[in-house]
Amino acid sequence: MVYLRALRGTQVIVSPPSASPSRYRLPAMLLAGLLVATAGAVPPLAAAEPDPAALLDRLDAAWKSHDEAAWLGAWRASNEEQRAEERDYVRERWAGEESRLEIERPLETPRPPFKVPATVISIAEPRGRVEQVVFTLDRGPDGWAVIGRQTVSQIDGLVHLALGPAFRADGLVFHLPDFEMRIRRGTLFLPPPSLGPTVLVFVGEATVRFAPGPPTEQEQLRQFSGRRELVETVHAAFVRIHPADFHRVLTNAALERDPQGEGSRAAALKFFREHVDDTYQLDAPLPRAPWWLVPALGDSVVTFQTRRGALTFTVSQSEPEGLSLFDRARRRQICLYPLPGTQARYDEDDERDVDVLHHDLTVRFEPERFGLVGFDTMRLRLRSPASTIRLRLDEALRVISIRSPEGGEHLFFRVRHQDGMMVSLGSLSGTVGEITLTVRFAGNQQPHPVEREAMPQVAPPVGFDDDISVEEALVYSNRSPWYPQGEADDYATAMLHLDVPAGMMAISGGQQTSLRTEGGRTRVEYRQDLPGKYITVAVGRFYEAGRQVDGDVTVAAWAAPRLRGVADARMAEAAAILRFYESEFGPCPYPSLNLALVESRVPGGHSPPGMIVVSIRPALLRGALRDDPASFPDVPEFFIAHELAHQWWGHGVAGRNYHERWLSEAFAQYAAALWVRHNRGESAFRGMLVRMGRWALHYADKGPIYLGHRLGHIEGDPQVYRAVVYDKGAYVLHMLRQIVGEDAFRRAVMALQSAHRFGKVGTDDVRAALETASGLDLRPYFAEWVYGTSLPELRLASRSTPAAEGYRTEITVHGRDLPGPVPLEVAVAHPAGTEVRTVSLEPEGGSWTVDTPGPPRRVDVNAGRGLLARVRRN
Structure with missing residues (x-):
């Protein structure tokens, strides 16, 4: 048995420098080295x-x-x-x-x-x-x-960190990649000589200049500060570095003692105390706690006071996106991008030391107080020799113990603000291959409402009638790690043993293998034989509403009490949508789907592996819902169609990192639109394209699709994310479908699903599949439409003249920001009807003639909405 008694039943918390709101990561190489x-x-x-x-x-x-x-x-x-x-x-x-x-x-x-x-x-x-x-x-x-x-x-x-002697700082320059702090005058406080210069505090007057290289990050900085380069006069700064980096990052560092420095010590100590706990702190039940860690060589943290509040710039050599600027107090990630000379596109699994293969998860739920008590026996594959591994578990949940049959009890450390923990492998250090860890945990965690768990969603309505009660279920999902998980989403099989009070039910993905009620508790088991990225459990008063077998897929429905009447229709609807998707994308990844219908004030949905959660507003609930990029209230089946598509896009295949999230959401949004066309006809489909296009054009300049969940983050506007990733992303797929042809598009996505089933893909994989199926070079289109923000602009001119058999109309279109040839629908309306023709529009534009039997009444281009473009008439 390997055990550290001082840490039994307690948590050791590490606070890394970059615990920023949108990237919660511990510098794993640092702790692994410790x-x-x-x-x-x-x-x-x-x-x-x-x-x-x-x-x-x-x-x-x-x-x-x-x-x-x-x-x-x-x-x-x-x-x-x-x-x-x-x-x-x-x-x-x-x-x-x-x-x-x-x-x-x-x-x-x-x-x-x-x-x-x-x-x-x-x-x-x-x-x-x-x-x-x-x-x-x-x-x-x-x-x-x-x-x-x-x-x-x-x-x-x-x-232990402390401030020691004071030195004159006049003329010093602090250099980091894309970042400079040039000191005009002031005092630099260093720690005592026995510690080495790992912490520095400056007080005085300096100019901070931050100039991110990538244009996308420049735009994010502009949204925050109004300029693409940050220039600030600062009067205090807190710095953490490795002592060996002191002379590398600080120029003109021939330091002299500052005889006037004691006058600034009080201000320096105040700034030191305000920020020292934010960086590399180990909060453990150890003598003389708290303790701090020394940053890894090349890593740096600078917190500086500006007129907008304190900002933090970090350098992390081990992260794929190693440069970061964020506002910790407001939880705003401002910039985040790779170090110069490193690869811009990455797979979050590349540096991972461990694969999670299987969860054997037992949880007892106490819904009245949001209580969880459980243990998860995880089968892991260690991919390379290591002394530690990193797992995630919500900070609200206490880790009781971590144990393995091979190594006994394992030392672990909780990671503050990151829902993480580092686990020492102890005697298993250096092992390559499979091991088993059992993590026992307990605590109280209130999950986020399902309509916030996953998009699409709509903004909260106004004018609620509080006389109508809404019986909401608790949905424990991937918004926060409510059970032990790997550092990144990892495909794994699972066996679930779930325990809830009698009168309630726990719904999850997979095949239900056992259900019994005794002793005032209901216990249910699910087996997930096919890999899933995460586990979701919905807990509430659910009633079984039946099941339907359609081909190789079984759909089972569970409903809240007032929704049992609509369950049959939703189950049949789901089966029809699944059949359609199989014709478009190939076989459904999971042979069984559990459909949970829950009540909510805001409609929405969530799609875990082998499970669909649809939240439905009670019919009598009053109050207006705001318009939203992901909301189509006049097409009620859109939500469930979007969520069902995630079984293919998000689970059948998944994105390699947060930048690739559009592959999940855009494909699901487009799949739902294709279902609307199949079910309601071309007119309804074009109506959806009109609405998607309106949102996409409105927010297109906020950032590229590839920016992922950071879209709208600085402004706190989630509609930006949904407009660009959902609607623009879906429209980009539609344009690509028009370019390569429907048959080639279908072959490409089926091949992608088959080749990468239960794996992660990137934008380049999608492009390669489409190029293989069509024989076209699509790189310019992806460069502009996915990695860039420009969209086509068309300028239309037309002239009609009498002809031998009626009228001849010459149509001229001048294009702008066209990455290559695109199909374009031109139409001329006349008294007897409309002449429609699809032409190929080259980047420089083109001219065409259309003959009509009567005088033209209106000339249009792109009336079929095949192109996401702004059209202007001369």
Whole structure:
């Protein structure tokens, strides 16, 4: 058993520098380097005790009294060299101001030899160290003795931060990629020399200049500050760096003591205290807590005060997007992009050390107080040798223990503001292959309402009639990690054991294998044999409304009490939509779908693997709903069609990172529109394109589709995200479908689904599939429409003249921002009807003639909405 008693039942919290609102990540390489697993046992020495308890008492007493002879006397030595090695070990640990040995005593005496875990804490200010060690005890002819010690993990490099001497800062320049702080005058406070320059506080007058390289990030900065470059006069700054980076990031750093510096110390200490807890803090139940970590070499954090409040700029060498500017107080991610010279497009799985293969999850729900008690036995594949792995669990939930059959109890650290934890592999460090971890957890977590869990959604209505009650279910989903998960979405199978009060039901994805009610509790089990990215459970008063088998897919419906009357119709509707999608995208990824109908004041939906949650407004509920890019209230089946499409787009295949989220939402939005065309006809479909186009054109300049969930984030306007990612994204797919042809488009998406089933893809994979199916080069279209913000603008001119058999109309269209040839519908209305023709519009424009039997009444282009474009008439 490997266990750190000081951390039992508690959480150790690490606060990294970039705990920004839209990227909650711990610099994993930093902690992985700190939780270093070291192998190798100390050679045995010599002594004896009558039983293991007496031997452990002897070790404990020797450590407390720093009695070297008593400590060595507890060992059975084979030679003097091994004895000297153990003597050096305790001398080093006892040399500081404080040291502790905490032994986890076995409840029973196992067969010898056996292992006993312990924690060693050593403090030599301003530094500290925590080790997780295992002693090996054995019985010899003369009694019990220690024969080995192994350090299975350790946290080295803990520091206490403080401000020390003051230096003149006039003329100093602090340089980071795309960032500069040029000091005109002031004082720079450094820590005491024994610590090294890992924390700096400046007070005085300086100019901060931040100039992001990518145009997209320049636009985000403009939305925040009004300019594409940030230039601010600042009077205080807090800096964290690795001490070895001091002369690299600070120029003109021939520092001289500032005799006037003490006058600024109070202001420096105030700024220090305001921001020191935000960066690299380890909040653990350790002596003299809290402790801080030293940033990794090349990593930096700068917090500076501006007229807009405190802003933080970070550099993280281990992140794919290593440069970040954010407003911590307002939870605004302003800029986030790769370091110069690194790859702009990435797969979030590339640097992952562990794959989650299977969850065996048991949870007891107490809905009245939002209580959860559970444990998850996770089967993991370690992809490369490592000493730690990172898991996620909502910060509201306490981790009770983490255990493996191979390594016993594991040391873990909670990650503040990131819903994360670092788990030491202990004796499993360096292992490659499969292991099993069981995480026990408990706490109270109120899930977000389902209409906020996943798009589409609409803005909250106004003028609610509070006399009508709404029975809302609790939906535990991927908005927050309510059960232990990998660092990124990871496809895994699952076995679920769910326990709710009698009278309630728990609905999840997969096949229901057991259902029973006894002792005032209902227990239900689900088996998910096919991989899913995450697990969702809806808890509420649900009634089974039936099931329908259609081909290879079984749809089971569950409904809130007042929705049982609509369940049959929704179930039949879902089956029809699934049949249509199979003709467009290929086989449904999951053979069983559980449909949960819930009440809500705001309509919406959510689509976990093998499950659809549809929230429905009660018919008698009054109040107006705002118009929204994702809302089509006159097409009630649109919500369920969108959510069903996510079984293919979002689960059958998924995006590689947050930039690729459009592949899920745009495809689902477009799939729902195609269903409307199939079910309601061409006129209804064009009406949807009109509305999508209106939203997309209105918000197109806010950022490219590829910016993902950061669209609208700075302004706090989620409609920007939905207008660009949902509606513009769907329209881009429609334009690509027109360019490559419907058959080629269908072949491409079916091939993509088949080749990458239960895998992650990127925009380039979609482009490659379309190019293979069509033989066209689509790179210019993706560059403008997905990675850029420009959209076509058409200028129309026409002239009609009498002809031999009626009238001839010459139509001229001048194009702007066209990435290549596009199909264009031209139409001439006349008294007897309308002449419609589809032509190929080149980027420079074109001219065409249309003959009509009568005088033209109106000339139109793009009336069929095949192109998302602004049309102007001469």
